[in-house]
Amino acid sequence: MACAWDFQFRVLLLGDSGVGKSALLLRYTEDVFADAPTHTVGVDFCSQEEEPEPGVRVRLQFWDTAGQERYRAVTRSYYRNAAAVVLLFDLTARRSFESIPEWHREVRERVCPLPLRFLLLGTKSDLRGQRGVTREEAQGMADALEAPYLETSARTGSNVRAALSLLCRELHRAACAGEYTPRGGWSGVPPAPLGGVETQEKQRRRCTC
Numbered sequence: 001m002a003c004a005w006d007f008q009f010r011v012l013l014l015g016d017s018g019v020g021k022s023a024l025l026l027r028y029t030e031d032v033f034a035d036a037p038t039h040t041v042g043v044d045f046c047s048q049e050e051e052p053e054p055g056v057r058v059r060l061q062f063w064d065t066a067g068q069e070r071y072r073a074v075t076r077s078y079y080r081n082a083a084a085v086v087l088l089f090d091l092t093a094r095r096s097f098e099s100i101p102e103w104h105r106e107v108r109e110r111v112c113p114l115p116l117r118f119l120l121l122g123t124k125s126d127l128r129g130q131r132g133v134t135r136e137e138a139q140g141m142a143d144a145l146e147a148p149y150l151e152t153s154a155r156t157g158s159n160v161r162a163a164l165s166l167l168c169r170e171l172h173r174a175a176c177a178g179e180y181t182p183r184g185g186w187s188g189v190p191p192a193p194l195g196g197v198e199t200q201e202k203q204r205r206r207c208t209c
């Protein structure tokens with residue numbers, strides 16, 4: 001029996017507490033929205049499969065980190081060897097937008113060697129009347145970080161799939177262009193933070209199927 005995917009990429013979600021990292025992933029993986037705030041403790045793990053082009057199966061493996069400062073030492077230990085980082089801020093909370101350069105700097109200092117793909121997301125776009133960051137400002141930040149920018153809503157689902165599918169296509173393209181080299185192995189059991197991308201051939205050596 002063949003393995004279930006051709007590539008897998010590790011994707012880190014970073015941003016201040018409450019910006020909606022967990023809600024975004026819940027919408028993406030289960031197509032549901034939870035109103036009640038539930039702070040992530042340390043790091044949560046989930047995955048989703050995508051088909052960036054017909055017949056190519058990609059598994060995105062997400063590390064959903066806690067934004068609360070008290071978990072920073074734990075979450076930092078997961079930065080290493082990620083293939084991509086999604087930086088999130090809440091469109092209604094300007095402070096979370098102002099934190100983005102700090103999150104970016106922090107991950108760049110700790111993930112070595114690059115290349116790392118970044119994606120910038122402004123969340124809670126459904127709360128139109130409460131907006132505290134303009135699209136132009138956010139696009140300016142994204143340009144400075146050399147990252148695509150999208151505005152998403154986990155509540156309505158707007159742009160959630162589009163954003164993560166865009167990231168998946170870019171990772172697949174980069175892997176095919178030889179811009180990633182698999183580093184280390186991956187046991188498939190979280191939380192071991194090893195290896196940014198792994199091809200099916202490499203995975204087959206570990207796979208029991």
Ligand code: GTP
Binds near residue numbers: 023037125153
């Ligand atoms: P930490 O785990 O503490 O880092 O927070 P988080 O970034 O994972 O935030 P979480 O996903 O728990 O969301 C925080 C709150 O924002 C919750 O009450 C969510 O229901 C709410 N929320 C998240 N996404 C949206 C959205 O798109 N629209 C609206 N209106 N609320 C949202």
Ligand code: MG
Binds near residue numbers: 021065067
């Ligand atoms: Mg969370």
